[in-house]
Amino acid sequence: MLPRSLSARLMLATLVALLAAATAAAAVMLMLRTSSLEDMVREELAEEVVELREGMRVGADGAVTLELSPEVGNVYAAMRNDAAYRLTDQHGHTVATSQDGPALQTLSALPAGAPAMTVAAPDGDVHLRVADAAFEHAGRTYHARIARSDRLVATLKDHASKLYLRAGAAVVVLALLTFTAVIYFIVNRMVRPLRQASRVAARVGPRNLGTRLHSEGLPSEVVPLIDAFNAALERLEQGFRVQQEFLASAAHELKTPLALLQAEIELSGAPNTALLLRDTAQMARQVHQLLHLAEVSEGHNYTFAPVQVRSVIDDAVDYLSRVADQRGVDVLVTTEGAEFPPVEADAGALFVLVKNLLENALNHAPQGSMVRIVVEPDRFHVRDAGQGVGVADRSMLFKRFWRGNAKDGDGAGLGLAICMEICLSHGWSIALSADDGAPGACFVVVTNTAACSAAGCRSTATGW
Structure with missing residues (x-):
């Protein structure tokens, strides 16, 4: 299976090619090593002819070294x-030889044109192959005759192959x-803009x-994807703006008719005036919270x-003190921390x-x-002593227009969403x-953005 990372794929492809x-x-080296012994000896003899020709020096007196x-x-x-x-001149005179030994003696006595010879040795006869070659040097013709044994060539070739x-x-x-290090560095620089x-x-979200995205420095194959993503963001921003403007405009336009309707109900003297006023008050509260929701959803506000x-x-706490007195509930604010x-x-x-x-x-x-409201250096808690939140309701807490079973039942279902x-x-x-284990529900707000980011916490209904 291919790795998901583009960098890893590029490096893998390059390493596979290198391997x-x-x-x-x-x-290729193995094929060359498996050449026949006869071919290896022939190549060795040809190389020795070149060595002799290039190493030959002729003095002023005609002496050859x-x-x-x-x-x-x-x-x-x-x-x-x-x-x-054995090296001879054009007249057949020997001008240079290797050191005296069985091989040289046999080579000197060998008839002209013989391709091979055998040298008697204490450990057995040695088979040598012979090469003859003529070449020009300083205007003179020389004849070289070289002999090499099969075992010598095989041993040298085997040793050289191992090396x-x-x-x-x-x-x-x-x-x-080296290649891996260089490719890793280059690939990382290539994908850095990506x-x-x-x-x-x-980091793109509803508030930004x-x-x-900028396409500078990106590969040309990725630029169309970036352009398509920017176009999608443009359409999404436009749709979100239209939705927020509609929400704010609708809520704003409903405020005046609701105020007039409430005044008309108060002056009408209808027998169910209290019930009608309660309904209009709840509608006004919903409109007011819709305006709040539209405002807090826009980052520029x-x-x-x-x-x-x-x-x-x-x-x-001071603002809601009368509400707390009406409901017979005390509010206690404490601090924890220095x-x-x-x-x-x-x-x-x-x-x-x-x-x-x-x-x-x-x-x-x-x-x-x-x-109870407990204030800490990086957060604060708000806890009531009510029945708490049921397990089935916890996933719905922050959804818009969802209402729990409050005592008065006049909530708009937007408070926690805001x-x-x-x-x-x-x-x-x-x-x-x-x-x-404590009674009621406790909401915790973490205000330390650094700690929240490091812990990976987020807004949720079920805790961290």
């Missing part, structure tokens, strides 16, 4: 049963490591639909500044967040009970705390 090339080179490489000269000196040469294979293996391994575009795309959370909570640094927030939105949570707690708290929108816009998290 295929190395395998082909090894196969041979300057052979140490490797070649040492073979003739050490292997006198297996190697010999070549070891050196080749080392070179291949080093080349693979990773940057992916990070930008991951105006973000667009926020003005961020350092805000002390405790002071905003105190304002919200330092309470300010948080970057929109003070108005934070007030609405605390007010909605506190109002929700008051709606569900029994008469004579207490709502809380979630505010938290998302600030990079905070809101959650129903996990069941700790």
Whole structure:
């Protein structure tokens, strides 16, 4: 199975190609190594003729000397049963020979044109092949006669093959490591713009639909995909804007007719005036919360500044103090911690967040009970002493227009949805705390964006 990463695929393809090339080179070397012994000896003799011709030096007096490489000269000196040469001029006079030995003696006595000869040795007869060649040097013709044994050529070729294979293996391994490092560096630089575009795309959300991806530095094959993604964002932004504008406009336009309808009901003197006024009040509350929802869903409506959370909570508690008195519920605010640094927030939105949570707690708290608000340096808790939230209802808590079983039943079902929108816009998290055995429901708002991001928490109905 191919890896999912584009970088890994490119590196894998390159390494496979390199391994295929190395395998082909090894196969060629193996084919050369499996040549017949006769062919190897013939090639060796041809190379020796070239060595003699290139190493020959003729002095001013016509004397001939041979300057052979140490490797070649040492073979003739050490292997006198297996190697010999004899160089003659155009008149048949010997001008240079290898060191005296059985091979040279047999070569000197060998008839002209003989392709092979045998040398008697203590460990058995040695079979040598003979090569004759004539060449020109300094205007004169020379004749070279060279003999090499089969066993010498086979031994030298085998030793050379092993050296070549070891050196080749080392070179291949080093080349693979170097090639892998270079390819890894190059591929990473190639896909870096793609990773940057992916990070930008991951940050796109309902509150920053105006973000667009840039195609500079990206491969040409990816540019159409980026353009298509930007076009989709454009359409999505337009649709979201139209929806929000419609929501705000509809809610705003409904406020005046509802106010007139409420006034007409109050003046009509109908027998069911109280019931009608209650219905119109609930409709007005829903319209008011729709306007709030439209406002908090747009990121440009926020003005961020350092805000002390405790002071905003105190304002919200004071604002709802009459509601708490009417319901016979006490509100207690406590702090835990030594330092309470300010948080970057929109003070108005934070007030609405605390007010909605506190109002929700008051709606569900029994008469004579207490709502507790605990403020910590990076979060705050709002707990009531009511019946709590059933397991089946927890997934619905933050859905719009869903209402629990509040005592008065006049909720619009948008309070917690507005809380979630505010938290998302600030990079905070809101959650129903996990069941700790205490009565009622406890909502926790984490205001430390760094800690929330590191922990990977998000707004949820079931806790972290």
